Amino acid sequence: MIRLTCPNCGPRPLEEWRYGGETPSVPDSVTDPAARNVDRVWFSDNVDGPVVERWYHLAGCRRWTTVLRDTHTDTVLESRSSDGAGVAAAPGAHPDDGGH
Amino acid sequence: VNEFVETLVGLTWHEPRRAYDVVIIGGGGHGLATAYYLATRHGITNVAVLERDYIGSGNSGRNTTIIRANYGIPESIRFYQHAVELYASLEEETGCWIMHATKGILWLTHTVTGVRAERARALLNTACGAPTTFVGPEEAVALCPQLDPSGAGRYPVLGGSFHHGGATARHDRVVWAYAQGAMRAGVHVLQGTPVVGLVRDGDRVTGVRTPDGTIAAGVVLSAVGGHATVVADWAGVRLPIRTHPLQAFVTNAYAQALGPIVSSTELLVYVSQTARGQLLFGAEFDAQPTYARHTTYPTLQSVARKMMTLLPFTRDLRVLRQWTGSCDVSADFSPILGKTGVDGFLVSTGWGTWGFKAIPAGGEQLAELIATGKTPPLIAPFSLSRFAADHALADQGSTGTR
Numbered sequence: 001m002i003r004l005t006c007p008n009c010g011p012r013p014l015e016e017w018r019y020g021g022e023t024p025s026v027p028d029s030v031t032d033p034a035a036r037n038v039d040r041v042w043f044s045d046n047v048d049g050p051v052v053e054r055w056y057h058l059a060g061c062r063r064w065t066t067v068l069r070d071t072h073t074d075t076v077l078e079s080r081s082s083d084g085a086g087v088a089a090a091p092g093a094h095p096d097d098g099g100h
Numbered sequence: 101v102n103e104f105v106e107t108l109v110g111l112t113w114h115e116p117r118r119a120y121d122v123v124i125i126g127g128g129g130h131g132l133a134t135a136y137y138l139a140t141r142h143g144i145t146n147v148a149v150l151e152r153d154y155i156g157s158g159n160s161g162r163n164t165t166i167i168r169a170n171y172g173i174p175e176s177i178r179f180y181q182h183a184v185e186l187y188a189s190l191e192e193e194t195g196c197w198i199m200h201a202t203k204g205i206l207w208l209t210h211t212v213t214g215v216r217a218e219r220a221r222a223l224l225n226t227a228c229g230a231p232t233t234f235v236g237p238e239e240a241v242a243l244c245p246q247l248d249p250s251g252a253g254r255y256p257v258l259g260g261s262f263h264h265g266g267a268t269a270r271h272d273r274v275v276w277a278y279a280q281g282a283m284r285a286g287v288h289v290l291q292g293t294p295v296v297g298l299v300r301d302g303d304r305v306t307g308v309r310t311p312d313g314t315i316a317a318g319v320v321l322s323a324v325g326g327h328a329t330v331v332a333d334w335a336g337v338r339l340p341i342r343t344h345p346l347q348a349f350v351t352n353a354y355a356q357a358l359g360p361i362v363s364s365t366e367l368l369v370y371v372s373q374t375a376r377g378q379l380l381f382g383a384e385f386d387a388q389p390t391y392a393r394h395t396t397y398p399t400l401q402s403v404a405r406k407m408m409t410l411l412p413f414t415r416d417l418r419v420l421r422q423w424t425g426s427c428d429v430s431a432d433f434s435p436i437l438g439k440t441g442v443d444g445f446l447v448s449t450g451w452g453t454w455g456f457k458a459i460p461a462g463g464e465q466l467a468e469l470i471a472t473g474k475t476p477p478l479i480a481p482f483s484l485s486r487f488a489a490d491h492a493l494a495d496q497g498s499t500g501t502r
Contacts, residue, residue, distance in 0.1 A: 022389075046341055073392050
């Protein structure tokens with residue numbers, strides 16, 4: 001991935017962006033509340049395939065964007081604004097998610 | 101590759117059995133070292149190492165070959181110092197020439213806070229058994245005369261720590277040395293054998309699936325680089341790991357000797373000289389995880405520019421190759437070793453950007469764990485259960501992870 005398309009600014013070089021992490025998801029198989037907290041803080045799916053994640057356009061519009069990226073090939077499948085501007089947010093994404 | 105390797109190393113290939121006492125997934129340094137120590141130290145030879153491609157084809161053949169122990173917390177320093185010592189005697193032990201050369205590592209800093217940090221690092225490293233000395237700019241230049249202490253006017257060298265045990269070794273030869281030693285003792289190394297799933301009996305892992313059928317195992321060790329979370333997921337184990345790409349590149353040969361390994365804590369670049377005279381550059385890993393092994397021009401440009409400010413002669417060199425490896429970076433930047441909570445399934449992972457330097461210690465300690473069933477004290481802090489127990493080992497003691 002060399003460029004990432006910003007809903008506000010168009011295709012922009014990767015150096016302008018700050019990676020915000022995959023949107024946290026704890027599997028339903030983890031049921032104990034304490035274990036769910038541990039999982040949410042530390043663990044990750046680290047999928048070899050499509051991942052919903054957050055990117056911050058630091059050197060551009062300074063807004064968060066939700067991106068669907070295939071980690072197997074490092075290519076972006078979808079890029080959506082998540083603050084109401086542009087296209088609606090991807091399913092499951094919340095503006096507060098992934099901004100660590 | 102096999103034919104080339106076989107002229108150098110005595111490898112004997114075996115037909116796979118249907119069952120082994122121990123099956124190790126991943127024929128890289130850690131997997132082969134574990135097999136080697138199981139066979140040579142514990143007499144456990146009914147062992148198979150399964151490699152999907154050829155041995156050393158993954159990250160064991162892509163790292164920047166640096167061996168050192170100047171970490172930031174006592175647990176890590178002791179563990180990596182043990183690896184430094186095992187590496188130093190590996191040629192004698194295995195009879196294989198791994199091109200091991202102790203040259204020291206010069207860990208430079210360009211800020212006042214960095215000077216304080218390096219003074220503290222030198223004291224802590226030395227106290228934990230990894231001799232390290234704080235050096236000022238003049239001493240740094242004495243150790244590495246090619247160094248521009250003004251940092252091209254932008255990154256002046258204010259000091260640094262000199263870690264005496266820093267070394268390099270030829271990474272392929274390390275893999276071959278362990279493979280040869282393990283195979284001579286009777287271990288089966290099965291190349292071109294991908295593992296596509298695990299066999300489970302209730303909560304227990306009892307074998308692995310390959311395209312040619314299942315192989316039963318008393319113990320399965322995942323020594324996978326890159327797809328550690330995928331393999332662990334088959335066992336129902338969650339890991340605090342993200343797979344990041346790390347890029348490196350090598351130049352044409354430089355006629356003079358670059359003395360120590362040179363690293364900058366603020367510029368996040370490091371360079372060593374290979375046995376052929378080439379300069380081998382590495383930097384931090386890319387921010388976003390990916391399993392792809394692309395290389396990018398911005399990284400090459402950024403690393404080259406930074407290194408030219410410290411070592412001006414590098415501007416006359418040509419870049420020969422650039423490549424990418426996959427780093428399994430754990431959430432606290434320390435490895436994850438041993439038991440997983442699932443019977444019959446162990447992991448050797450979380451090696452991030454510090455896997456090569458740990459190969460002998462990781463292999464030796466995991467072999468002891470498999471042979472005795474007890475986690476040795478040296479790797480007890482690195483268990484997967486540390487995250488739930490709130491004993492994370494935050495240690496960004498590597499240039500690649502600042």
